[in-house]
Amino acid sequence: MNSTFLDVLLMLAIAVVLVWLFRRAKLPAILAYLTAGIIAGPDVTGWIADPQEYHFIAELGVVLLLFGLGLEFSLPKMIAMRRLVFGLGLGQVVLCTALFAGLAWLILPNWSAAVVIGGILALSSTAVVIKQLGESSQLTSRRGQMTVAVLLFQDIAVVPMLIIIPLLATSGDVAIWQSLGYALLKGAAVVVVLMAIGKWILPHLFREIAKLRTDELFVLATLLVALVAGGLTHVFGLSMALGAFLAGMMLGESKYKHQLEADIRPFRDILMGLFFITIGMQLDLTVVSSNIHWVLLGLIGIGLIKMLVIRTLAVSMGERNKDSWVAGLNLFQMGEFGFVLVSLALSVQLLPADIASILVGIGVIGMALTPLVIQRSDELVMRFIKATNDAIQAPQTSAPEQGKPILVLGFGRVGQTISRFLQNEELAHLAIDHDPKRVQEALAGGAPVFFGDAGRRDILKAVHAEQAELIIISFADDPRSVEVLRALRSINESATILVRSKDDTRLDQLMAAGATQVIPDTLEASLMLVSQVLSRTGVPIRKILARIDAARRSHYGEMHGFFPGESTDMAPEKLERLQFLHAVVIHDNAFACGQKLKDIRLDELDCVIKSVRRDDTELKEVSGDFELAANDVVLLSGGPRAVEAAESYLLNG
Template sequence: MYFLGEAAIFLVAAVLAVPVSKRLGLGSIIGYLAAGVLIGPFGFGFIAEPENILHFAEFGVVLLLFIIGLELQPSRLWVMRRAILGAGGGQMAATTLALGAIGLAFGLALQEAIIVGLALALSSTAFALQILAERGEMTTRQGRTGFAVLLFQDLAVIPILALIPFLTTGLEPVEEIADPAKIVQALGALFVVVVGGRFIVGAAYSAVAAADVPEVLTALALLIVIGTALLMESVGLSMGLGAFLAGVLLADSEFRHQVETDIEPFKALLLGLFFIAVGMSANIDTALEAPVAVIGIALGLMLLKGTILAALGWWFTLGRHGTRTLAIGLSQGGEFAFVIFTVAIAEGALRPAVVDILVVSVTISMALTPLAFLLLDLYEESRSHEKTEDAEEDMAALEEEAPQVIIAGFGRVGQIVGRILKARGIPFVGLEKDPRQVKLVASFGNKSYFGDASRVDLLRAAGADKAAVFVLAVGNMEASLKIAATVRQAFPKLEIYARAINREHAYRLMDLGVRLIERETFRGSLHLARSVLRGLGLPDRAAELTVDTFRQHDEHLLATHYEIKDDFEKRRQLTRKAADELAELIQKDIAGKDR
């Protein structure tokens, strides 16, 4: 019952803290750490001894390393070798040396400076990738470079963990390294895992899969991870190294996706538990006693890593925005720093007092990353506004071409419209508020201009007073409505063709007098439905008739329901009634055609 009580405390803390952290844009890791601080001995004291939980939860890290190995097919590593070794190796080496030197200058012992330098050189893979993905940077050059750096860091964790036992304060580990028997045992274990493991694991999975018992496959996956981890530990190597090698062995296996599916829930839960345990172990009293040191370390870490990453960005010619994105995105400390610190304390290679300050500092650096990106966006927006006059001058030069079309929003929809117009030789001007999008489309040969299409002066400079058509392709509803209102008031003769993200958006555009509205998913859904009907065996004419009848009926509803758009209950009732009418109408049309 005591164990269940503690489990309930962990679950409640995670369920409350993690969603709040995600909503604030800080990521799940910060939520887990905050939950641990709150329930730990330095918080409300619900859990008095986090050490036992930490030892158990470390298995989550082992599973994480297994998953990393599982996702790294040798062929993929070979294709990315230059970016991984160049950007990743350069960042790791430069940051470790710089941080190690700073650590020595501040009084750390040599082995402590090495471990601290290696640990703090690592960024948060989960944190950085999530932020880059949310900002749409993953497919850009800076996104790919960042991924290569993170991948190298993930690979570096394995030898770092294997190195820690040999960096203890005494001389005993050095003597163990020189012991030929220890070396032979370690090499023998590696040989068994790398060479024999592929055949053993493949045969075991084939046999168990033939039995068709899903839970036994899950048990086998856990057995492979635990077995290789214990084998590595028995010869003095890292458990994580064994798990990683086991994952690599299965990376090209036909069972790879099944294994990943089986392991993922255990990995996610235990890794979350690990971060909670780290939060519980963080000595907040120490941090409160030295707040200047903690914040100084966090800011200094981000500044140092950011500078080194910026130099890499310049070397790889990522451009100003790409360089800034890379520098900020990977400037924080990472979750593997907690892993390394935990192992280093257990091996006696780091003092707990040093780790207490560093754990809190790394956590703060993670929390500051979204804020740093917010400041970057504000800075780049201010710089873009400084260039607005230049953009207006460029667009003013287009007056000679007399653009027939103005496109506001040069994202997915606007680009397609622009490409079609370009193919027909119809002059147009594309306006885009996001400077990153302007640069991105330019790299593909599609020119657009930075500018806020809700500004009358910018629209006039773009030639809106001479154009025949205004395409409103902005995806954000409020921004779209603001632009529509501006265009309708300043250029009443300009015909607006608008993109609507849903029915509500369409109705609000209609309130502004816009009548030529295309719901963004409507046509695509009709085409998809037509294909589904054909795939089910309906003749082409029957499928076409059904979809066309639905289209006409729905467009009629859109117009007739406009008068009652604010009466949700009445709209709901009429919509339910209309569904029955539609079914009857389709049946009558089919029957009529059959006759």
């Protein structure tokens, strides 16, 4: 058997085990891939003789990562947040790059290498920070918005860094500006070509492919577009990742955006995993262990500098002192794009291998600590600044202890329907869901949902499931429901538990596991489940029947609209029939800020406003004279394209 095949097979096996272990410990998967690379590298097992053999495949991972970043890039959001993005974000990147470059020059008297190190350390981890902010309910807070704004500009700053690093390696100090100007001209030409292709060719191409309803062809076309765009920029002497980013940005405005994201994600995740494995292979453990004091000192110093820079800039812009400190602390680490830039600098021989290993060591430790730091950011900041008043009011990340709220396990479409009916009756309830995107969207819309696995006893105890009198399992996954039932009954034997099921094939098994009542699927099943919930909470039966009848007479209008998650089917033929809910934060510079609803007229975009959340108060019935204010959270309902158009209109007009 081919030795290369065995190497890859063994490497993937180790990666699978490590990703499982790291995710169980709630650590980023990136760290698992880096650890797999370290194990495969020369300092541990040494079975991968030449990591450069996998460099090309790993580079494809970077290409798809930038393609995905382009798809998610929101120009309307960036414009609406321009004060924070181009004030706080630009200031942070420029000042931190300059400070870190100056410190690096004292250690390594080479301006080119120092500038690269400064740029690498100025970046933070978008993937890890955004995920942790979503899980801790901080994403829509003011500190969360500041953090997102800085990350947004950092993602933009990666693009010119991809251009500058190869130029620094090939140009002298005199010719660098000429080379940079020439590169910008070539980049502008590539942008014009790609934009023309994206406007006049790609929409027709994907429309014809979508008509065939062939998933394989859609996936192949997506990969082809990303790679052709990367190859085009490579021909012009620029980074392949730059072309992929531009291609993603073009397609991000098309109606195929959601399907493209879903199609590209498996390939991107696998290839990015291989990329981080190759980074781990290049980590010299001897260098890191002998310089561990510098690694730890560098991690602390980088974090303190970022905190001070962001806090100073934010306070000067009128932000609250405590929110400014927390936003700075959230961004203390080096990000995943830092690893990309380290790899690029190594490939063009701009950084010594030992310095690269130290940087990777700083990045690995920083990303490992990020979840813990963000969860305890308030406590750490209060200890750091020793404040006695104006305490930070963090959003609640665990269930309130008073009362016995109803538990809804699973916040998919049926779970959200139940939640709406319970809210109408002003009944206290909590939901648990394990889809991070759905939880993030729902939290932004003011829903009482928490991230976690409902089958774990520690999660159930965190929401006081042992005290609950009524629990609803709303996801249609019978084997998982059995596990959750057993976990629930081990801590609460007396609660009434209603279970949604696909059909009655496992009715006996679900009843034996502890279900009080099993209810079939479909929309009528969800109405039946709501009637049982309301009945058991003491609502009069006539009122229940009236509400159910009203829902039927309105063609289930109250049930339309749901928060999409990563598992939501985004096939083009289904997109036009879906009704999404999406929360939009009205920033200071947004078009809709200060406007009355009757002047905005979102109904012309086939989109309606379900509610407005202001200062943690949800306003459901807002009239045409209602005036939107800064930091309002508007909950939109409509088709995916209508919601995107409405968000763009609210932000930019």
